[in-house]
Amino acid sequence: MSGHQFTRERGGGMEGWIEERLDKVLATTGWSDMNGGAWIENILTRTSDHSTLFLNINATTLHRGRGSRGFRFKMAWLHDEGCRDVVETVWQDGMTEGLLNYQQHCGSRLMRWGGEHFHKFGDRMKQLQKKQEVLRDRRDQVALAEFQRLEGLLCQLEA
Structure with missing residues (x-):
C-alpha cells in the first residue's frame, strides 16, 4: 500500500485528533499470483473520515512514484x-x-x-x-x- 499509513481519522487538526488503521484489503494467494502487479493506494479524502483505498490491478498503465500519473x-x-x-x-x-x-x-x-x-x-x-x-x-x-x-x-x- 502506498500513501498515508492510516485509513480513518477523527477530529483532524483538533486536540483529540485520532488516526487509525481500520480499512483493509484482503486477497487470496491465487488472486495475488494472477495479479502480481496489483497495489493499493491510500488516498486521503477531505469530505470523509475514512480515506479511499484504490486497488490498481493494471499497473502497466498507471505508474507509482515519479513520472506519469493515471x-x-x-x-x-x-x-x-x-x-x-x-x-x-x-x-x-x-x-x-x-x-x-x-x-x-x-x-x-x-x-x-x-x-x-x-x-x-x-x-x-x-x-x-x-x-x-x-x-x-x-x-x-x-x-x-x-x-x-x-x-x-x-x-x-x-x-
Whole structure:
C-alpha cells in the first residue's frame, strides 16, 4: 500500500485528533499470483473520515512514484463548460474503437485540457495539502491551529 499509513481519522487538526488503521484489503494467494502487479493506494479524502483505498490491478498503465500519473477526474471541471465540450468531442471522434479505448482517450484529453485550465488552481491545492501532510504527526497547539487554517484555505479553494 502506498500513501498515508492510516485509513480513518477523527477530529483532524483538533486536540483529540485520532488516526487509525481500520480499512483493509484482503486477497487470496491465487488472486495475488494472477495479479502480481496489483497495489493499493491510500488516498486521503477531505469530505470523509475514512480515506479511499484504490486497488490498481493494471499497473502497466498507471505508474507509482515519479513520472506519469493515471487519469483522475477533477470535480472542479464540472463547473466549466469546456469539460462537456471535451467529452462530447471525444465521444463523437472515438466510438468506433470501443468503450475502453474511448475512456482512455477521453481521460488523456481531459487531463490535457484540465492541466491547461486548472494548473495554478491545482498547484495551490497541492501546496496546501503538502503543508497539511507535514503537520499530520504533530499534536501541539501551533501545529493544530496551522492545520485548521490550511483546512479553511482548502475549503475556500474547493468552493
